[in-house]
Amino acid sequence: MPEKRITIGRAEWRRDGFVSLRAGNRAGVVETPALRLSGNRLIVNANASGGRLAIEALSENSAPIPGYTADNCIPLRADSLSHPVKWKAHDRLQINRPLRLRFHMKNTDLYAFSCTPA
Numbered sequence: 150m151p152e153k154r155i156t157i158g159r160a161e162w163r164r165d166g167f168v169s170l171r172a173g174n175r176a177g178v179v180e181t182p183a184l185r186l187s188g189n190r191l192i193v194n195a196n197a198s199g200g201r202l203a204i205e206a207l208s209e210n211s212a213p214i215p216g217y218t219a220d221n222c223i224p225l226r227a228d229s230l231s232h233p234v235k236w237k238a239h240d241r242l243q244i245n246r247p248l249r250l251r252f253h254m255k256n257t258d259l260y261a262f263s264c265t266p267a
Contacts, residue, residue, distance in 0.1 A: 164230050165194050165261035172200070172254035179259070183209045183247040188264035190241055191234040191250075198228040200256025206242055207249040217242070219253045241267055 170179055195202050202225040206217035221236040233240065242248070242264065252259055 163194070163260065169196075169258035169260045170252075170254070171258050173256060176253065176255045178251060178253050180207070180211065180251040181249050183249055185247050186242065186244045186264040188266045189244050190265050190267050192263050192265055193225060193232045193234055193259070194230050194261040195225060195232065195257055195259045196228040197225045197254070197257040200254065201226055202257045202259065203253045204234050205251045205253070207251055209247050209249065211249055211251075214243075214248070219251070225257075 170177075191204065193202065193204070203219040203222040205219040205222060206214045208214060216238050217236055221238070223235045223237065225232050225234070244264070250262070
């Protein structure tokens with residue numbers, strides 16, 4: 150019988166980083182169901198350092214909200230636990246109704262998103 154050994158190990162993941170949605174070289178899109186968000190600043194935990202992530206806000210029936218389209222989004226191209234999402238004319242969501250979020254990704258890992266008060 151082998152001699153008994155005691156070892157201590159440590160595993161470390163990024164905050165909210167146990168699993169991600171990954172888009173490789175081919176672009177990927179994911180859309181949430183209608184959400185009732187409690188804040189108006191959209192924060193994303195993602196690694197887009199080798200790619201691109203753009204987010205658009207949609208109505209409940211998936212129609213793009215003017216000013217919050219993917220083309221208006223300032224794309225994320227960094228690795229950050231709490232990257233604030235901004236659009237050309239907006240840095241906050243208008244959340245007086247449920248909305249959907251559509252994430253356009255390429256070479257990106259999307260770990261989590263949240264909405265915080267301004």
